[in-house]
Amino acid sequence: MAEKVAGPEIEKLVQLLAKLPGLGPRSARRAALHLIRKREELLAPLAEAMRVAQERIVVCSVCGNIDTSDPCTICRDARRDGSILVVVETVADLWALERAGLLNARYHVLGGVLSPLDGVGPDDLAIASLVARVRGEETREVVLAVNATVDGQTTAHYIADVLSPSGVKVTRLAHGVPVGGELDYLDEGTLAAALERRTAF
Amino acid sequence: MAEKVAGPEIEKLVQLLAKLPGLGPRSARRAALHLIRKREELLAPLAEAMRVAQERIVVCSVCGNIDTSDPCTICRDARRDGSILVVVETVADLWALERAGLLNARYHVLGGVLSPLDGVGPDDLAIASLVARVRGEETREVVLAVNATVDGQTTAHYIADVLSPSGVKVTRLAHGVPVGGELDYLDEGTLAAALERRTAF
Numbered sequence: 123m124a125e126k127v128a129g130p131e132i133e134k135l136v137q138l139l140a141k142l143p144g145l146g147p148r149s150a151r152r153a154a155l156h157l158i159r160k161r162e163e164l165l166a167p168l169a170e171a172m173r174v175a176q177e178r179i180v181v182c183s184v185c186g187n188i189d190t191s192d193p194c195t196i197c198r199d200a201r202r203d204g205s206i207l208v209v210v211e212t213v214a215d216l217w218a219l220e221r222a223g224l225l226n227a228r229y230h231v232l233g234g235v236l237s238p239l240d241g242v243g244p245d246d247l248a249i250a251s252l253v254a255r256v257r258g259e260e261t262r263e264v265v266l267a268v269n270a271t272v273d274g275q276t277t278a279h280y281i282a283d284v285l286s287p288s289g290v291k292v293t294r295l296a297h298g299v300p301v302g303g304e305l306d307y308l309d310e311g312t313l314a315a316a317l318e319r320r321t322a323f
Numbered sequence: 324m325a326e327k328v329a330g331p332e333i334e335k336l337v338q339l340l341a342k343l344p345g346l347g348p349r350s351a352r353r354a355a356l357h358l359i360r361k362r363e364e365l366l367a368p369l370a371e372a373m374r375v376a377q378e379r380i381v382v383c384s385v386c387g388n389i390d391t392s393d394p395c396t397i398c399r400d401a402r403r404d405g406s407i408l409v410v411v412e413t414v415a416d417l418w419a420l421e422r423a424g425l426l427n428a429r430y431h432v433l434g435g436v437l438s439p440l441d442g443v444g445p446d447d448l449a450i451a452s453l454v455a456r457v458r459g460e461e462t463r464e465v466v467l468a469v470n471a472t473v474d475g476q477t478t479a480h481y482i483a484d485v486l487s488p489s490g491v492k493v494t495r496l497a498h499g500v501p502v503g504g505e506l507d508y509l510d511e512g513t514l515a516a517a518l519e520r521r522t523a524f
Binding site for chain 2: 129131132134135138139141142143144145149151152153154155156157158160161164165166167168169171172173174175176178179188189190191195212213214217
């Protein structure tokens with residue numbers, strides 16, 4: 123009965139919206155109604171923005187970032203320090219680092235992490251292209267900014283091994299207590315890392 | 324700096340997605356990346372579904388439901404019992420009742436509730452058209468299926484008053500303990516209503 127309520131067009135919209143991360147079937151329904159109610163202010167511009175994205179967005183052939191140009195804005199930015207290469211798992215991580223605005227470096231997006239259980243091996247990630255970049259460019263340091271998960275750290279170790287013949291300096295993000303974090307809520311691994319790497323006050 | 328990361332097209336998409344209920348700035352970013360990654364399976368069909376929705380979806384001039392035809396599928400359905408009219412606040416509520424599949428009646432969407440503080444008066448809701456429908460059609464019962472909020476109940480009382488000259492039977496949803504609900508988590512109003520209307524076991 124539910125599919126017949128409002129015609130297949132709306133159901134189709136709801137079903138597709140429900141595939142977005144963060145939206146379930148119920149919130150997709152609410153989002154669809156919101157879109158239909160705000161036809162001029164939201165539905166039309168969003169449909170247009172998606173059409174433009176579909177048409178114009180490409181993956182950067184150098185670093186794996188997404189942009190409307192290839193190479194991407196970051197890779198083409200001459201003011202960036204090309205001697206530091208920050209390796210991230212996903213474009214979302216790249217954006218997170220850029221939002222923090224701490225780095226003036228270049229990036230390399232792996233496209234995931236090694237995960238034997240999920241059948242993800244080195245050839246499924248942008249590791250060969252990373253080695254080629256390190257060999258070809260003026261890279262002096264590779265910062266492994268992968269997630270602090272088991273798979274992330276396994277991947278970091280693998281990449282450090284693969285890069286070791288090139289003699290490039292390989293670093294990784296520090297472990298420790300998050301700023302604003304309460305000790306009571308932290309796992310033992312984080313506490314151990316924070317204690318071990320304690321610094322003078 | 325953040326706006327420059329990936330070009331204005333992606334930022335525009337993120338900003339529009341963030342306006343959907345249920346998506347904040349961070350989840351909108353994740354949704355945008357997901358859309359771009361699933362360009363063929365999701366981005367293109369969703370853009371198309373939104374274009375179709377924008378073009379074809381209309382508000383039913385009889386009941387206020389949204390559909391691709393006017394009158395809507397429900398209003399045109401001859402098998403529906405036209406003697407019962409279920410009054411709801413929003414199309415989302417109509418859909419919720421239809422999903423439950425309990426009713427074979429017709430609907431009337433108010434488009435909100437009376438709310439003097441927000442400047443919503445009787446003329447802002449589909450109350451005049453409800454009175455006209457009750458007068459013109461073969462309605463025998465009006466079920467006020469509005470939310471059990473203060474504004475919802477105020478609106479229900481107002482509508483019951485307005486309809487009283489017509490002599491139509493006006494009912495409302497029962498109050499009580501939700502099925503599966505735990506008493507410990509219920510407010511006193513619900514408990515009082517459930518106690519007062521207790522039934523023989």
